[in-house]
Amino acid sequence: MIVKLSLIILGSSFTGDNFVSTTISGFKEVREEDKSQLVGNVFTNVASNYDLMNDLMSGGLHRLWKERLVSKLNPFPGMKHLDVAGGTGDVAFRILETVNSETEIYVCDINPNMLNVGKKRAVERGETKSLIWAEGDAEALDFPDNSMDGYTIAFGIRNVTHIEKALVEAHRVLKRGGRFLCLELSHVDVPLLKQVYDYYSFSIIPAVGELVAGDRESYQYLVESIRRFPPQDKFALMIADAGFQKVEYENLVAGVVAIHSGLKL
Amino acid sequence: MYRTVAKQLLRGARSRVSGTDVRLRFPNPHSTISRRTFSPSPTPHNSGEIPIPRVYVDLPNSSESTASPSSSSSAGSSSTASSAEEGRRHTRERPRGEYQDEQARVLQSALRHVLTLGWTEDAMMAGARDVGVSPSIVGSFPRKDAALVEYFMDDCLEKLIDRIDSGLEFSNLSPSGRISKLIRIRLELQAPYISKWPQALSIQAHPLNFPTSFKQRAALIDEIWHASGDDGHDIDWYVKRTVLGGIYSTTEIYMLTDSSPEFRDTWAFLDDRVRDAFDLKKTIQEVLSLQHIWQKLLVLEWGTRFKDLSRKFFNGEAYWGHLS
Numbered sequence: 001m002i003v004k005l006s007l008i009i010l011g012s013s014f015t016g017d018n019f020v021s022t023t024i025s026g027f028k029e030v031r032e033e034d035k036s037q038l039v040g041n042v043f044t045n046v047a048s049n050y051d052l053m054n055d056l057m058s059g060g061l062h063r064l065w066k067e068r069l070v071s072k073l074n075p076f077p078g079m080k081h082l083d084v085a086g087g088t089g090d091v092a093f094r095i096l097e098t099v100n101s102e103t104e105i106y107v108c109d110i111n112p113n114m115l116n117v118g119k120k121r122a123v124e125r126g127e128t129k130s131l132i133w134a135e136g137d138a139e140a141l142d143f144p145d146n147s148m149d150g151y152t153i154a155f156g157i158r159n160v161t162h163i164e165k166a167l168v169e170a171h172r173v174l175k176r177g178g179r180f181l182c183l184e185l186s187h188v189d190v191p192l193l194k195q196v197y198d199y200y201s202f203s204i205i206p207a208v209g210e211l212v213a214g215d216r217e218s219y220q221y222l223v224e225s226i227r228r229f230p231p232q233d234k235f236a237l238m239i240a241d242a243g244f245q246k247v248e249y250e251n252l253v254a255g256v257v258a259i260h261s262g263l264k265l
Numbered sequence: 266m267y268r269t270v271a272k273q274l275l276r277g278a279r280s281r282v283s284g285t286d287v288r289l290r291f292p293n294p295h296s297t298i299s300r301r302t303f304s305p306s307p308t309p310h311n312s313g314e315i316p317i318p319r320v321y322v323d324l325p326n327s328s329e330s331t332a333s334p335s336s337s338s339s340a341g342s343s344s345t346a347s348s349a350e351e352g353r354r355h356t357r358e359r360p361r362g363e364y365q366d367e368q369a370r371v372l373q374s375a376l377r378h379v380l381t382l383g384w385t386e387d388a389m390m391a392g393a394r395d396v397g398v399s400p401s402i403v404g405s406f407p408r409k410d411a412a413l414v415e416y417f418m419d420d421c422l423e424k425l426i427d428r429i430d431s432g433l434e435f436s437n438l439s440p441s442g443r444i445s446k447l448i449r450i451r452l453e454l455q456a457p458y459i460s461k462w463p464q465a466l467s468i469q470a471h472p473l474n475f476p477t478s479f480k481q482r483a484a485l486i487d488e489i490w491h492a493s494g495d496d497g498h499d500i501d502w503y504v505k506r507t508v509l510g511g512i513y514s515t516t517e518i519y520m521l522t523d524s525s526p527e528f529r530d531t532w533a534f535l536d537d538r539v540r541d542a543f544d545l546k547k548t549i550q551e552v553l554s555l556q557h558i559w560q561k562l563l564v565l566e567w568g569t570r571f572k573d574l575s576r577k578f579f580n581g582e583a584y585w586g587h588l589s
Contacts, residue, residue, distance in 0.1 A: 074404030076390060149401040177367070177398030179405060245364040246405060263405050265367050265398075 049213040069183045070094045077101040079149040085156020087114025108136045139165040154183040158229040167242035174264040186258035187231040372416040411474040421454045443493040
């Protein structure tokens with residue numbers, strides 16, 4: 001049963017005789033166990049059209065954002081990198097292009113459909129050696145401690161149920177000197193642009209989703225989850241709480257997208 | 266006072282190694298100084314008399330500073346990172362230093378690779394591997410090659426200050442001799458890297474890096490001038506530093522192509538330039554001091570002539586001059 005609270009905050013309530021924790025998924029209240037399933041359903045639905053929809057929604061800008069993310073990462077030959085929630089492999093391919101030699105890039109995603117799309121693309125591009133596709137949960141990664149030089153998560157962390165856990169896991173798997181980079185849709189504070197962005201998000205995107213992917217619900221969820229995600233400064237504090245140092249963020253397009261970075265020492 | 270200013274710049278530069286907060290899409294040319302942990306009751310605005318203490322606080326209950334409002338998100342989060350870290354301190358084997366220290370350590374060990382790899386990211390990555398840190402850390406420096414060069418410049422300035430503080434044989438030298446000696450000491454510090462120094466110079470000249478390198482050089486010139494003890498008030502403060510800056514830069518560039526043993530030609534060149542500058546100073550001094558004498562002479566000369574002329578005119582001498 002979905003339980004509505006008067007304040008839209010993380011909390012717990014009980015139905016009948018058991019405590020049920022609730023979390024935020026879009027603007028609907030759902031039980032925690034249900035959130036990951038809901039997210040899973042969304043991405044199963046969008047997987048096949050994911051790249052096309054990204055292009056349409058961002059006007060092709062998402063490519064530039066991912067390129068900026070990779071240049072900030074500053075990859076080097078021989079690095080071990082983990083790209084979480086990177087199902088279709090966008091970031092991983094770009095890292096490979098930058099490094100241009102043998103590396104180990106692990107692409108982890110909770111959704112096997114997204115991974116399959118990525119694997120297909122890899123075969124098409126002839127990139128089979130350096131990429132390792134792994135199904136896994138950002139909150140409970142299957143990698144040993146202190147094993148990765150870099151960790152990226154692009155447009156994935158807002159779908160995680162417990163963001164703090166994902167951050168702690170990121171801290172765990174990184175080596176000393178390793179960097180955490182997160183590319184995520186974030187909050188716009190610039191007055192006029194905010195209104196334009198809101199209108200675009202709530203009116204245009206779900207409509208395009210319906211037209212192109214035949215799925216208004218998923219894209220409605222997407223847009224709402226962006227608004228629910230913590231703003232840049234708060235997210236930076238969360239990253240620091242997980243143990244990272246030198247936590248900074250860079251706003252792209254005045255805050256539509258932000259790249260947060262942290263250093264593990 | 267200049268000594269403490271130089272030290273402050275060094276401290277600021279150290280903590281500024283990579284403390285930028287980029288909020289806009291376009292890179293900010295200025296960097297915010299992310300404050301490190303303070304001792305209790307810090308004064309946010311330094312009066313300039315007291316150097317900012319370089320505090321490596323390892324106390325379990327160290328009070329964290331709340332950074333000034335304009336400071337970057339990194340400062341606020343580093344304080345929370347430290348508080349989270351305190352709780353986990355007892356579980357760690359080795360103490361976790363502030364990231365600036367780790368970065369400085371990486372840069373220090375990167376210097377050892379500069380002769381083989383140049384002032385590049387490769388040298389920094391090799392340095393990182395030597396220290397036992399992932400080469401990913403190089404990505405956290407905002408202007409990577411420049412970070413290495415700037416660290417080296419700061420390091421040399423510190424070494425120069427240390428040498429000055431530990432006492433130099435100055436008493437028997439003239440001001441020009443002192444300046445020569447100081448510049449020579451400083452340039453000898455970078456002599457080991459001379460084969461790769463042109464690259465460092467080109468990095469420093471890059472528009473993005475130029476403001477910082479200019480500030481570093483200004484601090485260096487300031488330090489040399491102050492240490493040489495020349496307190497003449499004859500020429501302008503800026504002129505002094507510009508002239509000295511010119512001497513230093515030209516000598517530095519001369520050194521790049523000098524192949525004489527132990528750079529003997531460079532030191533001879535340096536002595537000549539310093540002597541020229543002091544000769545020029547004397548010349549200008551003489552000109553200026555004679556100025557009022559010239560003025561008096563002119564007044565006298567023309568005053569006399571005017572008197573004669575007017576006398577001749579009024580006494581009719583202009584017409585009947587031959588009759589006087």
